[in-house]
Amino acid sequence: MSTPTTKLRVAFASGVRHAADYLRILGADPRVELVAVAEEPDTPGWVRADSRRAAERAGVAYTEDLGAALDPAAADLVVVCSEPSRHARLALAALEAGLDVLVDKPVATTLADADAVVAAADSAGRVCAVVNRTHAPALRRTRGWVEAGHVGLPRHLDLEFFASGAHFATSVERPELVVDTALSGGGEIMNFLGYCADAAHYLTGLRSLEVHALAGSLFSPAHEAAGVEDAAVVTLQLERGVTATITLGRVPYAPGGTPTTSSVRLLGSHGHAIADDEKPAVTRFGPDGATTLAADAGQVALEAYLRHVVDALTVGGPVDYTAAQAREAVAVIDAAYRSLEAGDVVAVR
Numbered sequence: 001m002s003t004p005t006t007k008l009r010v011a012f013a014s015g016v017r018h019a020a021d022y023l024r025i026l027g028a029d030p031r032v033e034l035v036a037v038a039e040e041p042d043t044p045g046w047v048r049a050d051s052r053r054a055a056e057r058a059g060v061a062y063t064e065d066l067g068a069a070l071d072p073a074a075a076d077l078v079v080v081c082s083e084p085s086r087h088a089r090l091a092l093a094a095l096e097a098g099l100d101v102l103v104d105k106p107v108a109t110t111l112a113d114a115d116a117v118v119a120a121a122d123s124a125g126r127v128c129a130v131v132n133r134t135h136a137p138a139l140r141r142t143r144g145w146v147e148a149g150h151v152g153l154p155r156h157l158d159l160e161f162f163a164s165g166a167h168f169a170t171s172v173e174r175p176e177l178v179v180d181t182a183l184s185g186g187g188e189i190m191n192f193l194g195y196c197a198d199a200a201h202y203l204t205g206l207r208s209l210e211v212h213a214l215a216g217s218l219f220s221p222a223h224e225a226a227g228v229e230d231a232a233v234v235t236l237q238l239e240r241g242v243t244a245t246i247t248l249g250r251v252p253y254a255p256g257g258t259p260t261t262s263s264v265r266l267l268g269s270h271g272h273a274i275a276d277d278e279k280p281a282v283t284r285f286g287p288d289g290a291t292t293l294a295a296d297a298g299q300v301a302l303e304a305y306l307r308h309v310v311d312a313l314t315v316g317g318p319v320d321y322t323a324a325q326a327r328e329a330v331a332v333i334d335a336a337y338r339s340l341e342a343g344d345v346v347a348v349r
Helices: 019-027 045-058 084-096 111-124 137-147 165-171 188-204 221-226 297-315 323-342
Strands: 008-013 032-038 077-080 100-103 128-130 154-164 208-216 231-238 243-251 260-268 272-276 282-286 289-293
Touching (some): 008 084, 008 297, 019 045, 077 084, 100 297, 111 128, 111 323, 154 188, 188 260, 208 323
Parallel strands (some): 008 032, 008 077, 077 100, 100 128
Antiparallel strands (some): 231 243
16 A cells, blocks of 8 residues: 655546546645656547646646556556546556556446456555545435434335436536447446445445346437437345335436436335435526526545545555445446346346
């Protein structure tokens, strides 16, 4: 585990997806020194151009010498912000170089690659953190209630996660990063189901055993043209007989004032809890109808998790969500796609 005596030196392996937010948040942390955004020289021109642009906007050096950026003499932590289909390969390269890694979600687009990342992190004795939303305040508070016994034993969860199509052009750097399976690895199940699986696992402390999924292209012409789902309903059978129903997708107008909204309803043996990312919020009514003013829960969760990772790497503490937990989310995603193919319930591998 890295314990730099001065600042935590952070290099980015690619800057194609979500890099702008991560560069901004980490760059504002006084314990962090951003050293470079590096790209592989044989990637397509648009990939190199986007990574260069992300670096320039953040005021960080750009290089196409990825090997130099993955040198422990130059960096302590590597942040992987490529298109999802390269996440595992870049994470493996950084781990094999002896560096700690922070990977944008999902950690991998196949279960085999996720397993390889977990094994590499264990073998190298390095941290492999993965971006997630378990640090969202609403989720943390709900787990606190569960642990305190306020709802008894969890019996069932209803989870929703929606992205608003109204924000598609501004919240996704390039549409193909979501709909082109060569880049994304899948549709919105690949994009969003991991967050919901994480929430179910986090709130119950249980693993998913079986999955049944239904999905389709209901709203987005871009998704339909690419042959990937924009919406899905997924049911989970967890350990101890606990069940969960997940509704997710990219819809024309999500029910909130931010690019994504999510909620959880937890039914317990002795109580009932609801967590809503939009609360607390302020709703304004005017000539254009109601406008909800709320913090972007995704940004709040991201900032909290990145602070947690920097905390852990600078003082030597544990990271609470790593490739091992991310692998469980990928296993649910894998099962959901196999369920779609089989048209039936499938076991989680």
